[in-house]
Amino acid sequence: MNSPACWKTPPADLQLGAGEVHVWLGALDVTPERLQELRSVLHADELARADRLLQGPHRVHTAAARGQLRMLLGRYLGVAPQSVQFQFNSFGKPSLAREFAASGLRFNLSHSHGLALFAFARGRELGVDIEMVRPDFATTEIAGRFFSVAESVRLSSLAPEQRPCAFFECWSRKEAYIKARGDGLSRRLDSFAVAFGPGAAPSILATNDDPEAFIRWAVHDLQPADGYCGALVVEGPVAVACWKLE
Secondary structure (H helix, E strand, C coil): CECHHHCECCCCCCCCCCCEEEEEEEECCCCHHHHHHHHCCCCHHHHHHHHCCCCHHHHHHHHHHHHHHHHHHHHHHCCCHHHCCEEECCCCCEEECHHHHHHCEEEEEEEECCEEEEEEEECCCEEEEEEECCCCCCCHHHHHHHCCHHHHHHHHHCCHHHHHHHHHHHHHHHHHHHHHHCCHHHCCHHHEEECCCCCCCCCEEEECCCCCHHHHEEEEEECCCCCEEEEEEEECCCEEEEEECC
């Protein structure tokens, strides 16, 4: 488990090896000057998508997250951030366009209530998710609608004060797994189960379509900040480094 203190300043000569995953924590409540800098590297469609959002904070956070993603991708690829091109699979999962295929770089992004997680690896799929803990949402009723039966039973077995964090541990691990698989809304949250809660090592427990999922996919718990839960799901055993985006 990564505590907030484990988010370190990266070295100047940052290198991403084949057996590593780099996860970055970024703040999205940026100064107007920084926001303008981040918006300047976005393409017109990304700006339009952010500007369609009605609420100011959501517009700022979306633009800041996309700009930070481009900045990081540019750093790993050794190119200008605005030159990075994307393609999307049939479920909408983004990846680098063909001209960057030789890098083997894979990435994923998630943001929630002013914080973002960015994950990068070479030659292996991955997904990341961050959630702010909201006790009003973390109910056994909602778990019954979206979680597997085993997960709902596990949540109900916990003391009431443990349930909000456990709920979002489960939720973030499930979302990260879906994002790693890349099949989006076609996969129901109750079609697989993850381990969560006090004393449970993060892992995939069971899936409806892949009996080897618990071997193929590694689940890593992340603690972005107090009041948040985060998870990384990645193919195979890897070393995870957690960096703080300044």
